[in-house]
Amino acid sequence: MKAIEKIRAAGIVGCGGAGFPTHIKYSGEAQWIIINAVECEPLLRTDRYIMRHNAKEIIAAAEILGKEMKAEHVVIATKAEYEKEIKALEDAIDDLRSNIRIHRLKSFYPAGDEQILVYEVTGKVVQPGGIPKEAGAVVSNVGTVYEISEALKGRAFTHKLFTVTGDVEKPLIVKAPLGTELLSCIKESVPYREGFSFITGGPMMGKVRTFDEAETQVVTKTTSGIIVLPVRSKLEKGSELKISEMLLRAKSSCIQCSFCTELCSRHLMGHPLMPHKIMRKIAFCSDVEDILKEDDVKNAMICSECGICEEYACPMGLQPRKINSMLKRVYRSEGFRFENNSADTGVDPMREYRKIPSRRLAKRLGLEDYYETEIDDIINIDTKIKKVIIPKKQHAGEPAEEVVAEGQKVKCGSLIADCGADRLGARLHASIDGVVSRISKESIEIER
Known part of the structure; x- marks a missing residue:
């Protein structure tokens, strides 16, 4: 079985x-394969843990991927x-x-950010609205490559490694079904x-959640971390601001x-996104529908939602990202696809001087107390878990469809849902031994 087939069989995203399906990303050929081991979000430590403890697996899998894609x-x-x-990787x-x-x-x-990473490594600019493959590159997170290494051994994607940190007594790397x-x-x-x-x-691109959601949300293939926030943090307050109020503030x-x-990371790459112009037009329109046909506003579609504009740049505490996100939802609901009609301005010559230092960003977010935290402790909570609720959609594309029935016994690694070879999606596997206790439109529940 080829590597790409093993990746699909394991359900890697x-x-x-x-959560883009990895077997689709690695179809065809590419000049560059870039393993993203930057982990640029402040406080997350999972990728660093994987590099220290699984460097050989990363290098071996990356070699195979390179040969697969020529x-x-x-x-x-x-x-x-x-x-x-780096020392662990160099030794490997x-x-x-x-x-x-x-x-x-x-x-x-x-x-x-994969587009920024392509430029930093290759010097090539991914065009607005484009993907790295158009610049001859494929980018994969180091955690994904670790899961690929497991898939090459015939193991399905059933457990996830992620960081739990923040306002806690024992920051950990957790391995959970x-x-x-x-x-x-x-x-x-x-x-x-x-x-x-x-x-x-x-903290920049994640979702702020309430305590009640800790009991309703579950670990998925894209869970990268959980950050417990201090009392009434800046991020918590910002998340409570409704879009209607933000429009009024704008x-x-x-x-x-x-x-x-x-300071916009996309604008600095020469892309035509100008958040201040969108904010201006929002400020002077009576209805958002009135400005949807304007090119400056359409450029919201290429916003990466990195959050620099609202968490770092704006002196007035406004949230251009929230506005852009709202506009993207409107455009997508209308079936609009972005087309770049702007002249190529090239990378901003000031880009190098406008990069946001990670430490300074953590301080601006009110998370500086946790920035230096080293995490080398890992806990596998598999045996403590008596029930899992596995969402059918943990990936880009269509939800997987169950191939099991209620009451059926399953083993960890057993196939429980599939998308089919001709659809965008990924397979799902049982993450514990047990019995399928319930199947709904959204999820499959398994109990020991």
């Missing part, structure tokens, strides 16, 4: 982003300050006599207070300083 270059991109991780490269190269980056946000209730994972780190709010993902408070545009 991108672990660091939207790549001329296989590069691991990581931060120069990750000295222990030497032991395996690999030609894989390590590309060292400064510590800035969002260095892990897919479908595990998040509260079970958070309790292992012993939060300092009850009724906490938390983030799933990183009308009354935007001073058109253009900092949101000057």
Whole structure:
């Protein structure tokens, strides 16, 4: 069985982003394969843990991927300050006599954005609305490559490694079966207070959630971290602001300083996105529908939602990202597809001087107390979990369809749902031994 077939059989999807099915990403050929080991979101430590403890698996899998895609270059991109991780990777490269190269980056946000990473490594710009493959590159998170290494051994994607940190007594790397209730994972780190709010993902692009959601949300293939927030944090307050109120604030408070545009990671790459112009038009329109046909507003479609504009740039506390996200939902509901009609302006010559230092970003977010936290403790909570609720959609594309029935016994790794070879999606497997207790439109429940 070819590597690509093993990847599909295991149900591998991108672990660091939207969960794009990996077997589709690695179809065809590419000049560059870039392993994203940057982990640019402040506080997350999973990728660093994987590099320190599974370097040989990463290098071996990357070699196979390079041969599969006939790549001329296989590069691991990581931060120069990750000295222990780089040492582990270099030792693995030497032991395996690999030609894989390590590309060292400064510590800035969002260095892990795949379009930015392509430029940093290759010097090529992914065009607005485009994907790395159009520039001859395929980018995969190091966590994804680790799962690929497991798939090449015939193991299905059933468990997830992720960071639990923040306002907790014991920051940890947790290994949990897919479908595990998040509260079970958070309790292992012993939060300092009850009724906490938390983030799933990183502090910049993750989602702020209430304590009640810890009992309803579960671990998925794209879970990268859980950050328990301190009391009434800046991020918690910002998440509570409704879009209707933000629209009103945009009308009354935007001073058109253009900092949101000057620091926009996409704009600095030469893309036509200018958040301050969108904010201006929002401020002076009576109805959002009135401005949807304007090119400046359509450019919201290429916003990466990195959050720099609202968490770092805006002196008035406005949220251009929230506005862009709202506009994207409107456009998608109308079937609009972005077309770049702007002249190529090239990469902004000031880009190098406008990179956001990771440490300074953490301070701006009110998370500086946790920034230096080193995490090398891992806990596998598999045996503690008696029930999992596995969502049918943990990936880009269509939900998987069950291939099991209620009452059926399953083993960990058994196929429970599939998307079919001709559809965009990924397979799902049982993450514990047990019995299928319930199947709904959204999920499959298994109990021991």
